[in-house]
Every structure is written in C-alpha cells, then in structure tokens.
Amino acid sequence: MDTEQVAVGGSDTSAGLDPRIAARLKRDATGLFPAVAQQYDTGEVLMLAWMDDEALHRTLTTGKCTYWSRSRQEYWVKGESSGHVQRVVSVALDCDGDAVLVRVDQTDGACHTGDRTCFDADVLLAG
C-alpha cells in the first residue's frame, strides 16, 4: 500500500492522524498538547485550547477547529453550539512538536464571555 495515500489534510477522517505527524508530536501525561488559535488576517491570538491526535486529525480534515475539552472529557467543535465557528486556514506544528498554531477565520467572538478573544478581559500588565 502506498503510504502517500494517507495525505496531510486529506478528506478521510476515519483513518486517524497521519502517522508521520503523530510521530513528531509530544503530548503531556494525559495525551494532550496546547493549540493556539489565531485570526489569520488580523493576527489576533483568539484562544488557547487542547488537542489530542484525533482532535488534530479532525481539525486538519474537516476545516473546523476541533479541540478536546478537559472539563467535559469530550471532543468539541468550536462554535458548534454558539455558532462562533473557526474555519481552519492553516495549521503548523512547532519546532519541538509540543504545540500547534491554527490560523482561523473566527466568526464573532472566540470567547464564551462574548469577548473577541479569551485574553481581552484579564490584563495583568498593560503595554
């Protein structure tokens, strides 16, 4: 079998994460790694959430940002209930494989409070 059939960003969501990507990932003790969502055009850092291999696979293959909810212990398609969806524009893994940057097009606010970003409300040191 030609392993090239397991394409990065392919459309088959049933096969799980491309093993070539999985081999580069470093996960914490619970199998998770942080994912940063950034608005692709303005550069705003919208939020940080958590992924496992399957959440990254779904993010790469469905075009919708998908995370793992540590509190609810379930997959979570951003905006599925609120409508504040994140359309995936690009995805990159960092140099040591322990974090992901997802550039997205965010509909309305990313934060559950209604704020545009999750970092708007609690400024510890102002620039």
Add this chain to the structure above:
Amino acid sequence: MDTEQVAVGGSDTSAGLDPRIAARLKRDATGLFPAVAQQYDTGEVLMLAWMDDEALHRTLTTGKCTYWSRSRQEYWVKGESSGHVQRVVSVALDCDGDAVLVRVDQTDGACHTGDRTCFDADVLLAG
C-alpha cells in the same frame, strides 16, 4: 499589612507572584501552564513555552520573558544565552486562567533553529 503593597507588575521579585493572580491560575499536574509569546506590533505568534507561578512573576516584574524549561527543569530567561531576548510589552491571562499571552518585542529569531517563529518550519496544512 496593606496587601496593595504587593503590586501587579511591581519591582520586588523576591515576594513571589501576587496572590490575587495566583488565585486565578489553573495549572497542570506539574504546576505549569502554557504561555504564548506574540510579537506586539506584527502579531506574529513566535513560540509557546511553559511557566509556573515564579516564571510569571519574573516575567511581570523584570521585563524579560522567563519560562520554565520542562527538559532542563530550570528557569530560562529567553535570549539569555542567544541574545534573542523578548522584552515584555504586555501580559494577559485567559478567561479560564489556564494560559497566558505575553506580547513582546523579539530580538532576531525566536526559534532555536534561527527561524523567526517556532511555527515556520513544520506546516501541516497551508492556507
């Protein structure tokens, strides 16, 4: 004693993190939380690293981004050996207290590979 003496962004680095900030933080099982460094003017997401309370305290009070190295198990002032320092411009905590966004002015490349950001080299899905 007037607790207001423990000022946010104050200059006393010996007293530890302001307990009002510490009370809002959610840490993982090893006492850490992710910190995203973003170039303050261009919006580039430069890197993701890890902090504990003391690293955040030092970041807030010294003007230099300070992380906890999980591999070396020690504090790490970004750029201390490379000269690729991160001058702290602003710091914000996210809505559920489990991640920090530090806007910085990055000297040269943020990545140990020489790249400008740690997310430049390993693009999983291109926009």
